[in-house]
Amino acid sequence: MPQHREGKRELALDLIEHLEADDLPLAAVIDRIETVTTSPALTREILDTADKRGLIDREEGRVRVRRGGAFVRFESQVVVRDGDFECRRCGAGLSTGHFIEFDAGELGPFGSECIKKVVGREE
Known part of the structure; x- marks a missing residue:
């Protein structure tokens, strides 16, 4: 990041x-x-x-x-890696981290639930 x-x-x-x-x-x-x-x-x-x-x-x-239809595409923009991580949103320890690939760089790691909240799929 x-x-x-x-x-x-x-x-x-x-x-x-x-x-x-x-x-x-x-x-x-x-x-x-x-x-x-x-x-x-x-x-x-x-x-x-x-x-x-x-x-x-x-x-x-x-x-x-006002995004004009831009959403995070989980199939191509989210990379999942195994390792020893800490969720950037909630601070929980993770053995699997989810990272979002944007033009400006990579954001993460997030847990499987936090990544949904970060992009707005769940509140």
Whole structure:
């Protein structure tokens, strides 16, 4: 995963663009962004950039995703690896990690349930 600010921003923007839910509470979007960064300043920058690029609309604590049909394709964008991992979302120990391949880089590892929540297949 990119460690520099611009790389993290672009990775989070890729994630936002691929969320499967059309409308989410702001807190749910921040939960997903926190899989990339826990910096409040960078989180604000990511949300502002997503808004400026037309990826989202923000209103009254809600975020509407304007992705134009981009979803994470589990068959081609999710890579599963065996190893000793810690889930980026919940912190659980994993023997199998799920990683999402985006243009900006790889995001993960996630457990089998957390990856569904991160992309918006489950709330």
